[in-house]
Amino acid sequence: MDEIGYNHRHDHNFCIDRPNGMNSWLMLIVKTPAHFRVDGKEIRTSAHSFIIYTPYTPQYYYPATNEYFDDWMHFFPDEKEQKLMEELDIPFNRPVNIADITDMSAMVRSMCFEHYSSNPFRQQSIDLYFQLLILKLSEKLRKKEEQHERPEGLYFEKLLWIRQSIYRWPSRNYSIDDMAKELSLSRSRFQHLYTETFGVSVNKDVISSRLNKAAELLKTTDLSVKEVGIRVGYDNTSYFVKLFGSIYGLTPLQFKQAEGK
Structure with missing residues:
Protein backbone atom coordinates (compact mmCIF):
# COMPACT_ATOMS: atom_id res chain seq x y z
CA MET A 1 0.00 0.00 0.00
CA ASP A 2 1.47 3.31 -1.07
CA GLU A 3 -1.13 5.90 0.04
CA ILE A 4 -4.69 5.66 1.30
CA GLY A 5 -7.47 8.05 2.23
CA TYR A 6 -10.87 7.67 3.88
CA ASN A 7 -14.03 9.71 3.26
CA HIS A 8 -12.33 12.60 1.48
CA ARG A 9 -14.57 15.51 0.51
CA HIS A 10 -14.19 17.80 -2.49
CA ASP A 11 -16.37 20.60 -3.84
CA HIS A 12 -17.93 20.86 -7.29
CA ASN A 13 -14.69 22.22 -8.79
CA PHE A 14 -12.81 18.99 -8.08
CA CYS A 15 -11.45 17.24 -11.17
CA ILE A 16 -8.78 14.59 -11.68
CA ASP A 17 -7.18 14.60 -15.13
CA ARG A 18 -4.22 12.27 -15.56
CA PRO A 19 -3.86 11.52 -19.30
CA ASN A 20 -1.06 9.04 -18.66
CA GLY A 21 -2.40 7.59 -15.43
CA MET A 22 0.02 6.70 -12.66
CA ASN A 23 2.67 4.08 -12.05
CA SER A 24 0.56 2.62 -9.23
CA TRP A 25 -2.85 0.98 -9.16
CA LEU A 26 -5.71 3.17 -7.90
CA MET A 27 -8.95 2.06 -6.26
CA LEU A 28 -11.77 4.53 -5.67
CA ILE A 29 -14.85 3.81 -3.59
CA VAL A 30 -17.19 6.54 -4.78
CA LYS A 31 -19.84 7.72 -2.33
CA THR A 32 -21.54 10.39 -4.43
CA PRO A 33 -22.58 10.59 -8.10
CA ALA A 34 -19.65 11.30 -10.43
CA HIS A 35 -18.62 11.53 -14.07
CA PHE A 36 -15.86 9.34 -15.51
CA ARG A 37 -14.30 9.46 -18.94
CA VAL A 38 -13.56 5.98 -20.26
CA ASP A 39 -12.21 5.42 -23.78
CA GLY A 40 -13.31 8.92 -24.73
CA LYS A 41 -16.88 8.44 -23.50
CA GLU A 42 -18.48 10.20 -20.53
CA ILE A 43 -20.06 7.85 -17.98
CA ARG A 44 -22.19 9.10 -15.11
CA THR A 45 -22.06 6.76 -12.16
CA SER A 46 -24.31 6.84 -9.13
CA ALA A 47 -23.27 6.82 -5.49
CA HIS A 48 -22.02 3.50 -4.10
CA SER A 49 -19.69 2.71 -6.98
CA PHE A 50 -16.09 1.68 -7.39
CA ILE A 51 -13.36 1.72 -10.00
CA ILE A 52 -9.90 0.14 -10.06
CA TYR A 53 -7.40 1.79 -12.39
CA THR A 54 -4.45 -0.25 -13.59
CA PRO A 55 -1.06 1.49 -13.99
CA TYR A 56 -0.68 4.05 -16.78
CA THR A 57 -4.38 4.04 -17.63
CA PRO A 58 -5.82 7.54 -18.26
CA GLN A 59 -7.79 8.85 -15.27
CA TYR A 60 -10.45 11.51 -15.61
CA TYR A 61 -13.33 12.05 -13.19
CA TYR A 62 -15.26 14.86 -11.52
CA PRO A 63 -18.39 15.36 -9.35
CA ALA A 64 -21.91 15.03 -10.75
CA THR A 65 -23.33 17.05 -7.85
CA ASN A 66 -22.18 19.92 -5.63
CA GLU A 67 -19.74 17.77 -3.71
CA TYR A 68 -17.76 14.59 -4.06
CA PHE A 69 -16.84 12.00 -1.43
CA ASP A 70 -14.66 8.96 -1.89
CA ASP A 71 -12.23 6.54 -0.29
CA TRP A 72 -9.07 5.92 -2.29
CA LYS A 80 -0.83 -13.33 -5.28
CA GLU A 81 -3.14 -10.32 -5.03
CA GLN A 82 -3.22 -9.80 -8.80
CA LYS A 83 -4.05 -13.46 -9.30
CA LEU A 84 -6.87 -13.18 -6.76
CA MET A 85 -8.41 -10.23 -8.62
CA GLU A 86 -8.13 -12.10 -11.94
CA GLU A 87 -9.67 -15.30 -10.55
CA LEU A 88 -12.58 -13.32 -9.11
CA ASP A 89 -13.04 -11.50 -12.42
CA ILE A 90 -12.80 -8.05 -10.84
CA PRO A 91 -13.38 -5.41 -13.56
CA PHE A 92 -10.71 -2.79 -14.16
CA ASN A 93 -10.71 0.73 -15.60
CA ARG A 94 -14.46 1.27 -15.61
CA PRO A 95 -16.84 2.44 -12.86
CA VAL A 96 -19.24 -0.16 -11.49
CA ASN A 97 -22.21 0.39 -9.19
CA ILE A 98 -22.49 -2.13 -6.37
CA ALA A 99 -25.48 -0.73 -4.45
CA GLU A 114 -3.24 0.82 10.21
CA HIS A 115 -1.34 2.61 7.44
CA TYR A 116 -0.72 5.71 9.55
CA SER A 117 -0.17 3.83 12.81
CA SER A 118 3.03 2.52 14.37
CA ASN A 119 1.58 -0.95 14.91
CA PRO A 120 4.28 -3.61 14.41
CA PHE A 121 2.01 -5.76 12.21
CA ARG A 122 0.36 -2.93 10.31
CA GLN A 123 1.52 -4.13 6.87
CA GLN A 124 0.30 -7.67 7.48
CA SER A 125 -3.01 -6.27 8.71
CA ILE A 126 -3.37 -4.06 5.63
CA ASP A 127 -2.64 -7.02 3.34
CA LEU A 128 -5.35 -9.08 5.02
CA TYR A 129 -7.84 -6.21 4.85
CA PHE A 130 -7.06 -5.78 1.16
CA GLN A 131 -7.71 -9.46 0.41
CA LEU A 132 -10.98 -9.28 2.36
CA LEU A 133 -11.92 -6.11 0.47
CA ILE A 134 -11.45 -7.88 -2.87
CA LEU A 135 -13.44 -10.91 -1.71
CA LYS A 136 -16.31 -8.73 -0.52
CA LEU A 137 -16.22 -6.80 -3.76
CA SER A 138 -16.58 -10.04 -5.71
CA GLU A 139 -19.50 -11.10 -3.51
CA LYS A 140 -21.31 -7.83 -4.24
CA LEU A 141 -20.76 -8.16 -7.98
CA ARG A 142 -22.15 -11.70 -7.96
CA LYS A 143 -25.09 -10.69 -5.84
CA LYS A 144 -25.87 -7.88 -8.25
CA GLU A 145 -25.89 -10.34 -11.17
CA GLU A 146 -28.17 -12.73 -9.26
CA GLN A 147 -30.60 -9.95 -8.44
CA HIS A 148 -31.01 -9.05 -12.10
CA GLU A 149 -31.59 -12.70 -12.99
CA ARG A 150 -34.43 -13.15 -10.48
CA PRO A 151 -37.95 -11.76 -11.01
CA GLU A 152 -37.33 -9.47 -8.03
CA GLY A 153 -34.57 -7.91 -10.11
CA LEU A 154 -37.31 -5.96 -11.88
CA TYR A 155 -37.47 -3.78 -8.77
CA PHE A 156 -33.72 -3.43 -8.37
CA GLU A 157 -33.27 -0.06 -10.07
CA LYS A 158 -36.14 1.52 -8.13
CA LEU A 159 -34.89 0.06 -4.87
CA LEU A 160 -31.42 1.34 -5.68
CA TRP A 161 -32.78 4.83 -6.33
CA ILE A 162 -34.62 4.79 -3.00
CA ARG A 163 -31.46 3.73 -1.19
CA GLN A 164 -29.34 6.33 -2.93
CA SER A 165 -31.91 8.97 -2.01
CA ILE A 166 -31.75 7.90 1.64
CA TYR A 167 -27.98 8.44 1.68
CA ARG A 168 -28.09 11.57 -0.46
CA TRP A 169 -30.79 13.35 1.54
CA PRO A 170 -30.60 11.83 5.04
CA SER A 171 -32.69 14.51 6.78
CA ARG A 172 -35.84 13.75 4.81
CA ASN A 173 -38.78 12.10 6.56
CA TYR A 174 -38.83 8.67 4.91
CA SER A 175 -42.15 6.83 5.07
CA ILE A 176 -42.09 3.09 4.45
CA ASP A 177 -45.68 3.26 3.23
CA ASP A 178 -44.78 5.95 0.66
CA MET A 179 -41.73 4.01 -0.53
CA ALA A 180 -43.77 0.81 -0.84
CA LYS A 181 -46.44 2.68 -2.77
CA GLU A 182 -43.80 3.98 -5.19
CA LEU A 183 -43.02 0.36 -6.13
CA SER A 184 -46.70 -0.73 -6.00
CA LEU A 185 -45.86 -3.17 -3.21
CA SER A 186 -47.36 -3.87 0.17
CA ARG A 187 -45.51 -2.51 3.20
CA SER A 188 -44.32 -5.96 4.31
CA ARG A 189 -43.31 -7.02 0.79
CA PHE A 190 -41.32 -3.83 0.27
CA GLN A 191 -39.46 -4.24 3.57
CA HIS A 192 -38.68 -7.89 2.81
CA LEU A 193 -37.47 -7.10 -0.72
CA TYR A 194 -35.35 -4.16 0.46
CA THR A 195 -33.64 -6.26 3.14
CA GLU A 196 -33.15 -9.18 0.74
CA THR A 197 -31.62 -6.88 -1.87
CA PHE A 198 -29.22 -4.89 0.32
CA GLY A 199 -28.74 -7.13 3.34
CA VAL A 200 -29.98 -4.42 5.70
CA SER A 201 -33.41 -3.05 6.61
CA VAL A 202 -34.63 0.27 5.27
CA ASN A 203 -34.91 1.61 8.83
CA LYS A 204 -31.25 0.77 9.54
CA ASP A 205 -30.22 2.47 6.31
CA VAL A 206 -32.08 5.64 7.28
CA ILE A 207 -30.33 5.66 10.66
CA SER A 208 -26.91 4.93 9.09
CA SER A 209 -27.29 7.67 6.51
CA ARG A 210 -28.28 10.22 9.15
CA LEU A 211 -25.50 9.32 11.56
CA ASN A 212 -22.90 9.25 8.78
CA LYS A 213 -23.97 12.76 7.83
CA ALA A 214 -23.97 13.80 11.48
CA ALA A 215 -20.39 12.54 11.89
CA GLU A 216 -19.37 14.47 8.79
CA LEU A 217 -20.96 17.68 10.11
CA LEU A 218 -19.36 17.24 13.51
CA LYS A 219 -15.94 16.86 11.88
CA THR A 220 -16.21 19.64 9.31
CA THR A 221 -18.40 22.37 10.83
CA ASP A 222 -18.79 24.39 14.03
CA LEU A 223 -22.47 23.50 14.38
CA SER A 224 -23.65 22.60 17.88
CA VAL A 225 -24.77 19.06 18.69
CA LYS A 226 -28.39 20.23 18.71
CA GLU A 227 -28.00 21.90 15.30
CA VAL A 228 -26.36 18.81 13.84
CA GLY A 229 -29.19 16.63 15.14
CA ILE A 230 -31.78 18.89 13.52
CA ARG A 231 -29.81 18.96 10.27
CA VAL A 232 -30.01 15.17 10.01
CA GLY A 233 -33.64 14.83 10.99
CA TYR A 234 -33.57 14.47 14.78
CA ASP A 235 -35.37 17.28 16.59
CA ASN A 236 -35.06 15.39 19.88
CA ILE A 247 -23.16 3.43 16.90
CA TYR A 248 -19.94 5.39 17.44
CA GLY A 249 -19.29 4.59 21.09
CA LEU A 250 -18.97 8.32 21.83
CA THR A 251 -21.41 11.12 22.39
CA PRO A 252 -21.58 13.64 19.54
CA LEU A 253 -19.69 16.16 21.71
CA GLN A 254 -16.94 13.63 22.53
CA PHE A 255 -16.71 12.75 18.84
CA LYS A 261 -13.57 20.74 16.11
Whole structure:
Protein backbone atom coordinates (compact mmCIF):
# COMPACT_ATOMS: atom_id res chain seq x y z
CA MET A 1 0.00 0.00 0.00
CA ASP A 2 1.47 3.31 -1.07
CA GLU A 3 -1.13 5.90 0.04
CA ILE A 4 -4.69 5.66 1.30
CA GLY A 5 -7.47 8.05 2.23
CA TYR A 6 -10.87 7.67 3.88
CA ASN A 7 -14.03 9.71 3.26
CA HIS A 8 -12.33 12.60 1.48
CA ARG A 9 -14.57 15.51 0.51
CA HIS A 10 -14.19 17.80 -2.49
CA ASP A 11 -16.37 20.60 -3.84
CA HIS A 12 -17.93 20.86 -7.29
CA ASN A 13 -14.69 22.22 -8.79
CA PHE A 14 -12.81 18.99 -8.08
CA CYS A 15 -11.45 17.24 -11.17
CA ILE A 16 -8.78 14.59 -11.68
CA ASP A 17 -7.18 14.60 -15.13
CA ARG A 18 -4.22 12.27 -15.56
CA PRO A 19 -3.86 11.52 -19.30
CA ASN A 20 -1.06 9.04 -18.66
CA GLY A 21 -2.40 7.59 -15.43
CA MET A 22 0.02 6.70 -12.66
CA ASN A 23 2.67 4.08 -12.05
CA SER A 24 0.56 2.62 -9.23
CA TRP A 25 -2.85 0.98 -9.16
CA LEU A 26 -5.71 3.17 -7.90
CA MET A 27 -8.95 2.06 -6.26
CA LEU A 28 -11.77 4.53 -5.67
CA ILE A 29 -14.85 3.81 -3.59
CA VAL A 30 -17.19 6.54 -4.78
CA LYS A 31 -19.84 7.72 -2.33
CA THR A 32 -21.54 10.39 -4.43
CA PRO A 33 -22.58 10.59 -8.10
CA ALA A 34 -19.65 11.30 -10.43
CA HIS A 35 -18.62 11.53 -14.07
CA PHE A 36 -15.86 9.34 -15.51
CA ARG A 37 -14.30 9.46 -18.94
CA VAL A 38 -13.56 5.98 -20.26
CA ASP A 39 -12.21 5.42 -23.78
CA GLY A 40 -13.31 8.92 -24.73
CA LYS A 41 -16.88 8.44 -23.50
CA GLU A 42 -18.48 10.20 -20.53
CA ILE A 43 -20.06 7.85 -17.98
CA ARG A 44 -22.19 9.10 -15.11
CA THR A 45 -22.06 6.76 -12.16
CA SER A 46 -24.31 6.84 -9.13
CA ALA A 47 -23.27 6.82 -5.49
CA HIS A 48 -22.02 3.50 -4.10
CA SER A 49 -19.69 2.71 -6.98
CA PHE A 50 -16.09 1.68 -7.39
CA ILE A 51 -13.36 1.72 -10.00
CA ILE A 52 -9.90 0.14 -10.06
CA TYR A 53 -7.40 1.79 -12.39
CA THR A 54 -4.45 -0.25 -13.59
CA PRO A 55 -1.06 1.49 -13.99
CA TYR A 56 -0.68 4.05 -16.78
CA THR A 57 -4.38 4.04 -17.63
CA PRO A 58 -5.82 7.54 -18.26
CA GLN A 59 -7.79 8.85 -15.27
CA TYR A 60 -10.45 11.51 -15.61
CA TYR A 61 -13.33 12.05 -13.19
CA TYR A 62 -15.26 14.86 -11.52
CA PRO A 63 -18.39 15.36 -9.35
CA ALA A 64 -21.91 15.03 -10.75
CA THR A 65 -23.33 17.05 -7.85
CA ASN A 66 -22.18 19.92 -5.63
CA GLU A 67 -19.74 17.77 -3.71
CA TYR A 68 -17.76 14.59 -4.06
CA PHE A 69 -16.84 12.00 -1.43
CA ASP A 70 -14.66 8.96 -1.89
CA ASP A 71 -12.23 6.54 -0.29
CA TRP A 72 -9.07 5.92 -2.29
CA MET A 73 -5.87 3.93 -2.27
CA HIS A 74 -2.75 3.83 -4.42
CA PHE A 75 -1.31 0.35 -4.23
CA PHE A 76 1.09 -2.13 -5.78
CA PRO A 77 -0.50 -5.60 -5.62
CA ASP A 78 1.86 -8.54 -5.44
CA GLU A 79 1.52 -11.57 -7.70
CA LYS A 80 -0.83 -13.33 -5.28
CA GLU A 81 -3.14 -10.32 -5.03
CA GLN A 82 -3.22 -9.80 -8.80
CA LYS A 83 -4.05 -13.46 -9.30
CA LEU A 84 -6.87 -13.18 -6.76
CA MET A 85 -8.41 -10.23 -8.62
CA GLU A 86 -8.13 -12.10 -11.94
CA GLU A 87 -9.67 -15.30 -10.55
CA LEU A 88 -12.58 -13.32 -9.11
CA ASP A 89 -13.04 -11.50 -12.42
CA ILE A 90 -12.80 -8.05 -10.84
CA PRO A 91 -13.38 -5.41 -13.56
CA PHE A 92 -10.71 -2.79 -14.16
CA ASN A 93 -10.71 0.73 -15.60
CA ARG A 94 -14.46 1.27 -15.61
CA PRO A 95 -16.84 2.44 -12.86
CA VAL A 96 -19.24 -0.16 -11.49
CA ASN A 97 -22.21 0.39 -9.19
CA ILE A 98 -22.49 -2.13 -6.37
CA ALA A 99 -25.48 -0.73 -4.45
CA ASP A 100 -23.78 -0.78 -1.04
CA ILE A 101 -20.22 0.30 -0.23
CA THR A 102 -20.77 0.71 3.53
CA ASP A 103 -18.80 -2.32 4.70
CA MET A 104 -16.10 -1.76 2.10
CA SER A 105 -15.66 1.82 3.27
CA ALA A 106 -15.37 0.56 6.84
CA MET A 107 -12.52 -1.71 5.73
CA VAL A 108 -10.75 1.22 4.08
CA ARG A 109 -11.13 3.18 7.30
CA SER A 110 -9.43 0.34 9.20
CA MET A 111 -6.70 0.12 6.55
CA CYS A 112 -6.17 3.87 6.80
CA PHE A 113 -5.80 3.61 10.56
CA GLU A 114 -3.24 0.82 10.21
CA HIS A 115 -1.34 2.61 7.44
CA TYR A 116 -0.72 5.71 9.55
CA SER A 117 -0.17 3.83 12.81
CA SER A 118 3.03 2.52 14.37
CA ASN A 119 1.58 -0.95 14.91
CA PRO A 120 4.28 -3.61 14.41
CA PHE A 121 2.01 -5.76 12.21
CA ARG A 122 0.36 -2.93 10.31
CA GLN A 123 1.52 -4.13 6.87
CA GLN A 124 0.30 -7.67 7.48
CA SER A 125 -3.01 -6.27 8.71
CA ILE A 126 -3.37 -4.06 5.63
CA ASP A 127 -2.64 -7.02 3.34
CA LEU A 128 -5.35 -9.08 5.02
CA TYR A 129 -7.84 -6.21 4.85
CA PHE A 130 -7.06 -5.78 1.16
CA GLN A 131 -7.71 -9.46 0.41
CA LEU A 132 -10.98 -9.28 2.36
CA LEU A 133 -11.92 -6.11 0.47
CA ILE A 134 -11.45 -7.88 -2.87
CA LEU A 135 -13.44 -10.91 -1.71
CA LYS A 136 -16.31 -8.73 -0.52
CA LEU A 137 -16.22 -6.80 -3.76
CA SER A 138 -16.58 -10.04 -5.71
CA GLU A 139 -19.50 -11.10 -3.51
CA LYS A 140 -21.31 -7.83 -4.24
CA LEU A 141 -20.76 -8.16 -7.98
CA ARG A 142 -22.15 -11.70 -7.96
CA LYS A 143 -25.09 -10.69 -5.84
CA LYS A 144 -25.87 -7.88 -8.25
CA GLU A 145 -25.89 -10.34 -11.17
CA GLU A 146 -28.17 -12.73 -9.26
CA GLN A 147 -30.60 -9.95 -8.44
CA HIS A 148 -31.01 -9.05 -12.10
CA GLU A 149 -31.59 -12.70 -12.99
CA ARG A 150 -34.43 -13.15 -10.48
CA PRO A 151 -37.95 -11.76 -11.01
CA GLU A 152 -37.33 -9.47 -8.03
CA GLY A 153 -34.57 -7.91 -10.11
CA LEU A 154 -37.31 -5.96 -11.88
CA TYR A 155 -37.47 -3.78 -8.77
CA PHE A 156 -33.72 -3.43 -8.37
CA GLU A 157 -33.27 -0.06 -10.07
CA LYS A 158 -36.14 1.52 -8.13
CA LEU A 159 -34.89 0.06 -4.87
CA LEU A 160 -31.42 1.34 -5.68
CA TRP A 161 -32.78 4.83 -6.33
CA ILE A 162 -34.62 4.79 -3.00
CA ARG A 163 -31.46 3.73 -1.19
CA GLN A 164 -29.34 6.33 -2.93
CA SER A 165 -31.91 8.97 -2.01
CA ILE A 166 -31.75 7.90 1.64
CA TYR A 167 -27.98 8.44 1.68
CA ARG A 168 -28.09 11.57 -0.46
CA TRP A 169 -30.79 13.35 1.54
CA PRO A 170 -30.60 11.83 5.04
CA SER A 171 -32.69 14.51 6.78
CA ARG A 172 -35.84 13.75 4.81
CA ASN A 173 -38.78 12.10 6.56
CA TYR A 174 -38.83 8.67 4.91
CA SER A 175 -42.15 6.83 5.07
CA ILE A 176 -42.09 3.09 4.45
CA ASP A 177 -45.68 3.26 3.23
CA ASP A 178 -44.78 5.95 0.66
CA MET A 179 -41.73 4.01 -0.53
CA ALA A 180 -43.77 0.81 -0.84
CA LYS A 181 -46.44 2.68 -2.77
CA GLU A 182 -43.80 3.98 -5.19
CA LEU A 183 -43.02 0.36 -6.13
CA SER A 184 -46.70 -0.73 -6.00
CA LEU A 185 -45.86 -3.17 -3.21
CA SER A 186 -47.36 -3.87 0.17
CA ARG A 187 -45.51 -2.51 3.20
CA SER A 188 -44.32 -5.96 4.31
CA ARG A 189 -43.31 -7.02 0.79
CA PHE A 190 -41.32 -3.83 0.27
CA GLN A 191 -39.46 -4.24 3.57
CA HIS A 192 -38.68 -7.89 2.81
CA LEU A 193 -37.47 -7.10 -0.72
CA TYR A 194 -35.35 -4.16 0.46
CA THR A 195 -33.64 -6.26 3.14
CA GLU A 196 -33.15 -9.18 0.74
CA THR A 197 -31.62 -6.88 -1.87
CA PHE A 198 -29.22 -4.89 0.32
CA GLY A 199 -28.74 -7.13 3.34
CA VAL A 200 -29.98 -4.42 5.70
CA SER A 201 -33.41 -3.05 6.61
CA VAL A 202 -34.63 0.27 5.27
CA ASN A 203 -34.91 1.61 8.83
CA LYS A 204 -31.25 0.77 9.54
CA ASP A 205 -30.22 2.47 6.31
CA VAL A 206 -32.08 5.64 7.28
CA ILE A 207 -30.33 5.66 10.66
CA SER A 208 -26.91 4.93 9.09
CA SER A 209 -27.29 7.67 6.51
CA ARG A 210 -28.28 10.22 9.15
CA LEU A 211 -25.50 9.32 11.56
CA ASN A 212 -22.90 9.25 8.78
CA LYS A 213 -23.97 12.76 7.83
CA ALA A 214 -23.97 13.80 11.48
CA ALA A 215 -20.39 12.54 11.89
CA GLU A 216 -19.37 14.47 8.79
CA LEU A 217 -20.96 17.68 10.11
CA LEU A 218 -19.36 17.24 13.51
CA LYS A 219 -15.94 16.86 11.88
CA THR A 220 -16.21 19.64 9.31
CA THR A 221 -18.40 22.37 10.83
CA ASP A 222 -18.79 24.39 14.03
CA LEU A 223 -22.47 23.50 14.38
CA SER A 224 -23.65 22.60 17.88
CA VAL A 225 -24.77 19.06 18.69
CA LYS A 226 -28.39 20.23 18.71
CA GLU A 227 -28.00 21.90 15.30
CA VAL A 228 -26.36 18.81 13.84
CA GLY A 229 -29.19 16.63 15.14
CA ILE A 230 -31.78 18.89 13.52
CA ARG A 231 -29.81 18.96 10.27
CA VAL A 232 -30.01 15.17 10.01
CA GLY A 233 -33.64 14.83 10.99
CA TYR A 234 -33.57 14.47 14.78
CA ASP A 235 -35.37 17.28 16.59
CA ASN A 236 -35.06 15.39 19.88
CA THR A 237 -31.46 16.05 20.92
CA SER A 238 -31.47 13.45 23.72
CA TYR A 239 -32.57 10.74 21.31
CA PHE A 240 -29.96 11.84 18.77
CA VAL A 241 -27.18 11.73 21.38
CA LYS A 242 -28.25 8.26 22.56
CA LEU A 243 -28.50 6.90 19.02
CA PHE A 244 -25.16 8.39 17.97
CA GLY A 245 -23.46 6.90 21.02
CA SER A 246 -24.88 3.44 20.31
CA ILE A 247 -23.16 3.43 16.90
CA TYR A 248 -19.94 5.39 17.44
CA GLY A 249 -19.29 4.59 21.09
CA LEU A 250 -18.97 8.32 21.83
CA THR A 251 -21.41 11.12 22.39
CA PRO A 252 -21.58 13.64 19.54
CA LEU A 253 -19.69 16.16 21.71
CA GLN A 254 -16.94 13.63 22.53
CA PHE A 255 -16.71 12.75 18.84
CA LYS A 256 -16.48 16.43 17.91
CA GLN A 257 -13.71 17.02 20.46
CA ALA A 258 -11.82 13.94 19.31
CA GLU A 259 -11.90 15.24 15.75
CA GLY A 260 -10.53 18.58 16.90
CA LYS A 261 -13.57 20.74 16.11
